[in-house]
Amino acid sequence: MDLPAQRRLKAIQSHVLSSTNADQSDLQANLTSSQFVHRQQYSVCLPEKLQTGKWNVYRSARSPMKIVTRFHDHPEIETLHDNFVHAVKTFGDYKYLGTRARADGMIGEYTWMTYGEAGAAREAIGSALRFHGLQKGACIGLYFINRPEWLIVDHACTAYSYISIPLYDTLGPDAVKYVVNHADVQGIFCVPETLNTLLSFISEIPSVRLIVVVGGVDEHLPSLPLASGVKLISYTKLSSE
Incomplete structure (x- = not known):
């Protein structure tokens, strides 16, 4: 019998169609902007489509092929608490x-x-x-x-x-x-x-x-x-x- 985690992975996998082209050139830049950064590349569009609709799958432009647990330039941030502490130190008067x-x-x-x-x-x-x-x-x-x-x-x-x-x-x-x-x-x-x-x-x-x-x-x-x-x-x- 499959474990709950395995059943969940199978359910997710059934909704994703993998691309036959493994070339990373399929990745498309998704440009966004914010108050502090203009036209900074934050995410990329992966070459998968959901079977239930024409929705794109996005991942961080800094690590498009794997999930990371920490920011490269802020290795001290791992949790929501860490993130808020960083915000307080960086934007204290904002x-x-x-x-x-x-x-x-x-x-x-x-x-x-x-x-x-x-x-x-x-x-x-x-x-x-x-x-x-x-x-x-x-x-x-x-x-x-x-x-x-x-x-x-x-x-x-x-x-x-x-x-x-x-x-x-x-x-x-x-x-x-x-x-x-x-x-x-x-x-x-x-x-x-x-x-x-x-x-x-x-x-x-x-x-x-x-x-x-x-x-x-x-x-x-x-x-x-x-x-x-x-x-x-x-x-x-x-x-x-």
Whole structure:
């Protein structure tokens, strides 16, 4: 019987048609551009076509014939954490995460967080989670819509070896409860709107030890019974610990 990895390879292979011409001249340059590099060759088009459609297969121009695990000019970058650390060091003062506030039905100007500020916030959140007893490998739930804090928490998870678990409010409370229990989530970041949902079944998610409210004010947070074993704290207070 084939192993799962072998079955996966066979499934992928069945969708790829190999070229009969092994000449590397079949590789076509795919020119792209960015804010910092103009007309830099980033990828090449390999001589394969997917059977299910006329889609090209692309690979890095620096290594078109094999997959690499590190960048040639940045051998220190191997993981997402390494990549973000490099970005903080290289682009510390550059704009990274932007938000626009709404007031009286009008959308205001962007307020930006730089790479350096995001890096500092990531360290503050990650170390605070460790301070509250969450050990390496613990699952952390993210129960709110996209905003800078979502990405900061995710960066903290990669930096401190936590596992980030997205919790989708659109799937309803039962789905959230199922995911939390299935993943044995120990900490959850939420907003005031989703906090009420969590508290409605807090006794049914016994693995949770810490709930952090993004945009919440500690003085306005509800008190939880000591028997629940759950610590409730605002994101602002957590990041300052």
